[in-house]
Every structure is written in structure tokens, then in C-alpha cells.
Amino acid sequence: MFPDVGLPELVTLAILAVLLFGPDRLPEIIQNVAEFVRKVRAFSDSAKEEVRSELGPEFKDFEFEDLHPKTFVRKHILDGDGIGRDLGLDDIRSALDPRKELAEVADAVRHAADDTDPQPAAPRVTLEKARPEGAAPSAFDPDAT
Structure with missing residues (x-):
């Protein structure tokens, strides 16, 4: 009923009870x-x-614990009587599992990397503005004003 109550808590409660009520x-x-x-x-x-x-x-084997939502879903949809299989839950699980698609993409990338010939490196692109020859760097950015 109380899964988090351990031995130290029980000893504390016993000592508290003895102190409050007396032996x-x-x-x-x-x-x-x-x-x-x-x-x-x-x-x-x-x-x-x-x-x-x-x-x-009709409800002689009715259990009140079955009314808990987790228990209800587990019993009547996921595990019970094959209803979960009738609803296509296995198909939904496999469709939502990304492992198959990721494996296919990884195989395609490996295959493409193995088939390509090494190409010469592309020229390097810099993101700095080109300045005219002999121009001194300005103290401020004219595009920012």
C-alpha cells in the first residue's frame, strides 16, 4: 500500500508513537x-x-481494480483476448518505429559513399567582404548605419 515506507520510517513512527502515547x-x-x-x-x-x-x-467476476485506466487498457486492449491485434496495434507500432527507415537511409548513404569517385576539393569560400586594393579597414560598418 505504501511502497516508499522503509525500515527507518517505521522505526521513526514507532519511536514517535511511544513518545506520544507512552508505553x-x-x-x-x-x-x-x-x-x-x-x-x-x-x-x-x-x-x-x-x-x-x-x-x-453477468458481472460476477467484475473486479474494481480493472476500473483503473492503466489496468483497463492493459487488460482489454493490449493483452486481453487478442483485441489489440484486431485493432492493428502491432502495425501501428511498427509504422511508428523509425529504426527500419534509419537503417535504410544509413545503407543508402554507405552505398552512395562507396560508389562515388573521389572528387577534387571545391574552392574555399570565405564570408568576408571583398575590399578594394589598398583600402584601409573602416572604423565602422557602413552597411549597419
């Missing part, structure tokens, strides 16, 4: 809490049975 009253309080938890579970179980009986015999 004399602690067994009585633990019994009261345990009785309360039993009553809540019994009430919950009776409410579930009442809902199942009201739903009728």
Missing part, C-alpha cells in the same frame, strides 16, 4: 487502530459485494 497506552491504541482497519475493510468488502450483486450475474 502503557500504546497496546490499547494499536488494538483500536487494528479494529478500525478491520471494520473499514469489512465495510469496503460488503459494499463491493453489494455492487456486484446489483450488477447481476
Whole structure:
């Protein structure tokens, strides 16, 4: 129920309970809490049975945990009764998987790189403005003003 509660937390709660209630009253309080938890579970179980009986015999194996969205999708669409295969989920998964297309592109690039002959290097292009011969560099950029 509480997956993140470890041994240090339980020891801390026990020490806190002893300090708050004292060692004399602690067994009585633990019994009261345990009785309360039993009553809540019994009430919950009776409410579930009442809902199942009201739903009728068609829903006798109905589980309330199946109403959780993740459980519902996992049971009825992905894993259950082959419905997921009927919906074409495998086709959708394979269509959305980019690995096949990336492998084809990589093979095409390798093939193109192997087939091409080495070409002479293209002349280098610079991005600097050409200045007239003998012109001194200006202190500001005339195109920026």
C-alpha cells in the first residue's frame, strides 16, 4: 500500500508513537487502530459485494481494480483476448518505429559513399567582404548605419 515506507520510517513512527502515547497506552491504541482497519475493510468488502450483486450475474467476476485506466487498457486492449491485434496495434507500432527507415537511409548513404569517385576539393569560400586594393579597414560598418 505504501511502497516508499522503509525500515527507518517505521522505526521513526514507532519511536514517535511511544513518545506520544507512552508505553502503557500504546497496546490499547494499536488494538483500536487494528479494529478500525478491520471494520473499514469489512465495510469496503460488503459494499463491493453489494455492487456486484446489483450488477447481476453477468458481472460476477467484475473486479474494481480493472476500473483503473492503466489496468483497463492493459487488460482489454493490449493483452486481453487478442483485441489489440484486431485493432492493428502491432502495425501501428511498427509504422511508428523509425529504426527500419534509419537503417535504410544509413545503407543508402554507405552505398552512395562507396560508389562515388573521389572528387577534387571545391574552392574555399570565405564570408568576408571583398575590399578594394589598398583600402584601409573602416572604423565602422557602413552597411549597419
